[in-house]
Amino acid sequence: SGKLTRPKGEVKITMPAELLNGVTLALLNADDTEIDLPYIVEGENAVFTLNFTDAEIPTALIRLIPTAE
Numbered sequence: 001s002g003k004l005t006r007p008k009g010e011v012k013i014t015m016p017a018e019l020l021n022g023v024t025l026a027l028l029n030a031d032d033t034e035i036d037l038p039y040i041v042e043g044e045n046a047v048f049t050l051n052f053t054d055a056e057i058p059t060a061l062i063r064l065i066p067t068a069e
Contacts, residue, residue: 010051016045025039
């Protein structure tokens with residue numbers, strides 16, 4: 001506990017789906033571009049996978065974008 005890890009492959013992220021009500025997810029790249037980050041809902045959880053297989057520094061910045069109602 002209290003120890004940082006450096007993933008060297010895929011990392012599955014699970015969070016309460018209600019946190020994503022009214023938003024979409026995007027990954028922000030170092031060059032200021034962004035790509036959609038798809039997720040699926042399993043029961044009450046939203047699940048997505050980040051791939052760090054070829055990452056020199058395994059870091060990701062995720063943006064929550066409000067959707068128009």
